[in-house]
Amino acid sequence: MIAVFALAAIVAIVLIFVFIARQAIPMFWETDFAQEASLRDLFFAKQWPGYDHPVFVWQPVGEPEKFNVVPLFVGSLKVTLLAMFMSVPLGIACAIFLALYAPRAVREVVKPAIELLAGVPSVVLGFFALMVIASWAQATFGFHFRLNAFVAAIGLALAVVPVIFTIAEDAIQSVPQTLQEAALALGARKYQVALRVVLPAALPGIAAGVVLGFGRAVGETMIVLMASGNAAVMELFDFTSSVRTVTATIAAELGEVAQGDAHWRVLFLLGVMLFAVTFVLNLIGDLIIQRLHKKLTAS
């Protein structure tokens, strides 16, 4: 009886996949979709009337409607990578500091503070990025667009740092004390122990934290929806322009689309792809953590 309830999580995962795919899949045989867009145009550049070369464009309200998902994934990747550049060093440095150097009193202030940050709803982080960080960044760097990839990435980094920190700190703490003592007994300095003994031993755990943090950042919706400016510009290396991510596109556009429309189907297809990406990332992250635990408890 209890085992039946325990299946809930498995059932939930399956239902999520099936019922999102169910809204997306009919596009493959619907004539409606074939008239407005084709499968090939979803992923490849096309020379639309009025353009002089093939382009990747997402313009669902244009005439004709252009559903190319590449700019959206480029947008997601850009904001996510930028956020990871900020949050990975911060998260790992915090974890090293807290696990190896910080006096007990400092640890007992900082750890709850980071837990507090983890408890801030993402809509509040989005609001903070939109109202406070955007104004500060524009005043400091003189951005042409007030809302841009950089501002959204700072907001995202705030959501990702607690994830990376928690997992990395856990990994560092689980490195056996005997390893550190052995290194110290051989005359190693504290920093040498930290950088050459503890960090390499905890590396898989830290990597798992980074992978899971990446998954969190790719799937984050409210922060990028509110702070990224949401223009679908295909520029991978320009961080001061506006971006539009996969998640923000779904959130912003689904409300305005008629059920069963080609646009509706494409948005659900984006959902399926997003689900697949984060599913794989989570699987990898979990696998690494499990292996690490096995290795460290065995030794």
Add this chain to the structure above:
Amino acid sequence: MKYTRKDWLLVGVAGISVGVILLILAVLLGQVVFNGAPVISMEFLTESPGADMVSGGIWPAIYGTVYVTLLMTLAGVPVGIATAVYLSEYASASSRLARLVRLAVNNLAGVPSIVFGLFGLGFFIIFVGGGMDALLNDGPTPVWGKPSILWASLTLAVLTLPVVIVTTEEALKRVPRELRDASLALGATRFQTVYKVVLPNAKSGILTGVILAVSRGAGEVAPIIFCGAANFLPYLPTDPRDMFMHLGYHVYALATQSPNVDAARPTLFGTVLVLLTLTFSLNLLAVILRARSRAAFRL
């Protein structure tokens, strides 16, 4: 142990990282409290918004948030606790089903919140609600198959399931083995042991999980955008099949869709302060309860 210069360098870099995080957190809280507190009044908390959404109060949003979160808890917590009981008390650690359930729980925790929104729409509203309409409802207007409090809270229940499962399992694991053995030795069945011995002893730990889930659910916006949150409702919803206003959604709508963001600024900060106060006090309660449940078995 004496620190060398390289030690201090490492401590410095790591300490600065911690400082940056704490500083941003302080600015966030400071801005919200400083700008939000002057707005808070009895009128703000107990009245409906005016037609411009900016004047008046936010009572319907507070009411809607509490309503949805309560319904979510009723639906999700029993399933979550049952799953945790199965994992901790019934399944052997190496059983294939238990490993599959754990895998599903971990993956469910990593599914992006916007994907839950698509799931709520595709499964609960269109499939379940639409199906119920086809069976029970003769009229042309949908009664069940439309966004509502009911579907939003069920969607959130699935989203918060992993939080309940993970914290409850942790709490159950802390109950000493001897208590179970004593109960079984006295002739109690497995179920009686779980029900009368393990669960009561893990009470505060389980409550921690419930509170964390409530806090998480109350702050999520992306899943409810299509599942029942309304921009503006002048009345309080009475039926679970009505739509509702929501604190987080109110912040999103006011910040991004309001024609005059400067006029909306005070209301926005006030709403964020109320939302943050709600989630932070829940988190604080969870921290206190967890400390108590950990202390209970430390002899």
